[in-house]
Amino acid sequence: MLSLRPNSLPAHSIPQNRLLAQLSADDLALLHPHLQPVDLPVGMVLIEPDRPITHAVFPETGLCSVIASMQERNRIEIGLFGRDGLAGTVLVLGSNRVPHQTFMQVSGAGLRIEAEALTQAIEASATLRLLLLRYTQTFLVQTAQTALANASAPAEERLARWLAMYHDRQDSDDLSVTHEFLSLMLGVRRPTVTVALQMLEGAGLVRAQRGRVRVLNRPGLIEAAGPAYGPAEAEYERLIGPLRRNGAESGPDQSSTS
Amino acid sequence: MLSLRPNSLPAHSIPQNRLLAQLSADDLALLHPHLQPVDLPVGMVLIEPDRPITHAVFPETGLCSVIASMQERNRIEIGLFGRDGLAGTVLVLGSNRVPHQTFMQVSGAGLRIEAEALTQAIEASATLRLLLLRYTQTFLVQTAQTALANASAPAEERLARWLAMYHDRQDSDDLSVTHEFLSLMLGVRRPTVTVALQMLEGAGLVRAQRGRVRVLNRPGLIEAAGPAYGPAEAEYERLIGPLRRNGAESGPDQSSTS
């Protein structure tokens, strides 16, 4: 199921993954022998719900969704991450399974490590453990903000929040998503997504095309997301470091509206 | 603000707090000198949002709510705990503040410890750390289930879930809550709570009185809560131990309806 790349990790390349990039040379050396490059195609399940975890993955590109579901229907996203995070935080928390599913929402690549190896490294290095614990803290805040948004924010705000979070985690302003998919993530009907997206487009914040949403005015989008966006991102920057790529802000200028 | 009891902790009493009760003698000895009995009156704020934490608290009785809020309005509960948990899990995660508020929803008593002392104990003992990390994991799952319920469960299910969770954490079948309060916790209108409660009462699951809800049929209540109740509780029992008091199940028998 996992298609590994032939050669092993280059010795001294700077990882794209924010967590790995934050590590000291010693800590990186601790993990390095166990890290294996791996392709992460769309739809690939990184963490199976309620099953013992065999590997953790540090994404370098692409986007992962964490999904909680009651029974078959009623799947909903409780958090997402990309190169800022790690699939398998539960290992840091001293367990080996979770009732949630983690899968690739946008294809990419990453570095995977065996659960056993990661656990041992965490026990061996307090600084590595601290970093991963802090990341877990930011994810907990993200989940809490999701609970908050789900309870009281209208569909349009939740959509804007999701787009902003997605945008944080990739370089391009073009996001690859279908309405169908967004409706699943946000727990609303597909037509509700269509209408909400039209609102955002009417305000000149995004431009929607088939299977694609282009962010035109990021500050405006964040404003449209309401107060549910922000706290989790601030927590990340406080505890870990910069979340987004540097510069390359997509300002409100070019939105001369139609 | 904290009213301490005069004398310090009795030397060899068995703690009511589930986490403390799970500790080995060594780990308990590590914490013991720093534990201070403290009263926890209704409304007392244990964790102030976005402020450095000075103390953690292990509740022995009573109930705590963790609240996320955007701006002034729009407060909502993301999790709750009592003697099964700990106020200040963020210390375990290597940070010293959270954007959430933790306060006493039902008065009780507990044991508090200075943040510094708890942090040092966690660093000193891997087994203590493991237990507290695992508790954090169960709380993360609880928050995720809350996000799920908020997104897709109708008010009646969410109410039933909340009542069941509250019931888990105290001995009596009488829960002290007002509709007003429940509406705040669930993020719905107060009249919505009134109607939902009448539904549950009509089904013989609970008996509502002024400021009080008596659980008549716990299994029925859990069924009414839908699939959003269960996973977090299962996770607790798997990772930590029994959540509820032993025995004393309130069965469906005595509900001969009126």
Next chain:
DNA sequence: CGATCTCTGTACGACACCGTACCGAACACA
């Protein structure tokens, strides 16, 4: 025992979102 306050029950219009269904538009592939 009456005054007062809190809590609960009820009402009514407004509206966001639901479930479902259908059709055109864009794309992919041969």
Next chain:
DNA sequence: TGTGTTCGGTACGGTGTCGTACAGAGATCG
């Protein structure tokens, strides 16, 4: 260039929840 498939826009009635408002029921206290 034609054909099948996915994706997007739109429509309909139904309903759960909202915001607000008000009156009765139960506690509290001088």
